[in-house]
Amino acid sequence: MGRKKRQGGRIRRTLAWLVLLALLAALAWGWYGFERFARTPLAVGPQRQLVEVERGSSLRGIVAQLRARGFTGAPELYWRALAERMRVADRLHAGEYALDPGVTPTGLLTRMAEGRVLQRDFTIVDGWTFRQLREALAQVPTLRHDGAALDDAELMRRISAPGEAPEGRFLPETYAYVKGDSDLDILKRAHQAMERTLAELWPGRDKDLPLASPYEALILASIVEKETGRADERARIAGVFVRRLQHHMLLQTDPSVIYGMGQAYAGNIRKRDLVADTPYNTYLRPGLPPTPIALPGRPAIEAALHPAPGDALYFVARGDGSHVFASSLAEHNRNVACYQLKHCHD
Incomplete structure (x- = not known):
């Protein structure tokens, strides 16, 4: 009888040990599986994938989205x-959030805990008009379009510039944003960037410029911006306009006339357009136009504040993106005949 009890006790102890070992093995296997999960890349595939965590989402909801x-x-x-x-x-x-190939659960939770949301870029292009800027913003699906229905005056008031x-008040460069930001956020930052740029550059301007304020520099820079996209010509073209202002000559710049034509511009300027009086017709009205005619980039502003010296008062497009300059009307007329009318003489 005692032997049977001892045998039964040994069996129970053996079973208990076996159960314990099985539990320990299960725990070890579970721990191994958990650690492998934590450092194994998610099934993202070869291309970056995006996942959006809505406000108020729980961890359970986030995991459910990842699983789905x-x-x-x-x-x-x-x-x-x-x-x-x-x-x-x-x-x-x-x-x-961006899920790049190779991201692990640990890496993803780290990004989410630090709020490292996906940064997107919106580029304001040098030479855009404000109308083109608004149209470009309206085409960005990841922005809130809080300003889309506002007129220009109300929009400026909303970005603290009543x-x-x-026109011209927004600095062309690339601005980072996150999904859900407002178009007004980008406009406010671009407006502040232009204010800072003018405040930085205006005090170091060349002496004796015929520009009474940073705003007038902005107007001239916008003309330079529209007249040429060549870095090596900006200062030379700015010099031409500065000298024309100093000599009380009409600026006679086509981009300003085109801006004044608005939606009526169909791709070319006709003679009747040059005699139609608008505030922007620099063939008829002296001095600078009343506002900028585009959004000038920093290089164009620098050119307006540091024009190249010389005696040129005219320039004409060669047809290859560059210009030929002249100091007299007779020379300019010969250049026009050669490069515009193709009547060149040796």
């Missing part, structure tokens, strides 16, 4: 355990 899109097959328990170990379970930020004419 096939990025992970791991159980929610693994994700929760990882988030708890990283102490980020309650610190995941809403926003749009009463300003908008």
Whole structure:
């Protein structure tokens, strides 16, 4: 009888040890699986994928989205355990995130905890008009279009620039934004960037310029911007216009006339356009036009403030993007005959 009891006790102890070993093996296997999950790349594929975390999303909702899109097959328990170990379970930020090939669950949770949302770029192109800028912003689906329905005056008021004419006031460069930002956010930043640029460059301008204010420099820079895209010509063309202002000559710049024509411009200027009086017809009205005619970039502003010296008062396009300059009307007329009318004489 005693022997049977001892045998039964040994069997129970053996079973208990076997159960314990099985539990330890299961725990070890689970731990191994969890650690492998934490450092194994998600199933993103060869191309970057995007995932958006809505405001108020829970960790469960985020994992459900990842599972639904096939990025992970791991159980929610693994994700929760990882988030708890990283102490980020309650610190995941809403926003749009880039899932690059090779990103791991640990890497993704780190990005979400730090709020490293996807940065997008919007580029304002040198020489755009404000109308073109507004049209370009309206085509960006990842922006909120808070300014789309506003007229220009109300839009300027909303970006803290009440009463300003908008043309020329926004610095062409590339601005980073995140999905859900407003078009007004970008416009405000571009407006502030232009203000800073003018404040930086105006004090170092050349002496004796016929420009009374940074705004007049902006107007001249916009003309330079529209007259040439060549870096090696900006200062020379600025010099021509500065000397014409100093000599009280009409600027006679076609881009200003075109701007004044507005939607009526159909691709070329006719004689009747040159005699139609608008505030921007520099063939009829002396001095600078009343506002900029485009958004000038920093190089054009620098050219307006530091025009090249010389005696040229005229220039004409060669047809290859460059210009030929002249100091007298007779010389200019010969250049026009040669390069515009193709009547060149040796």
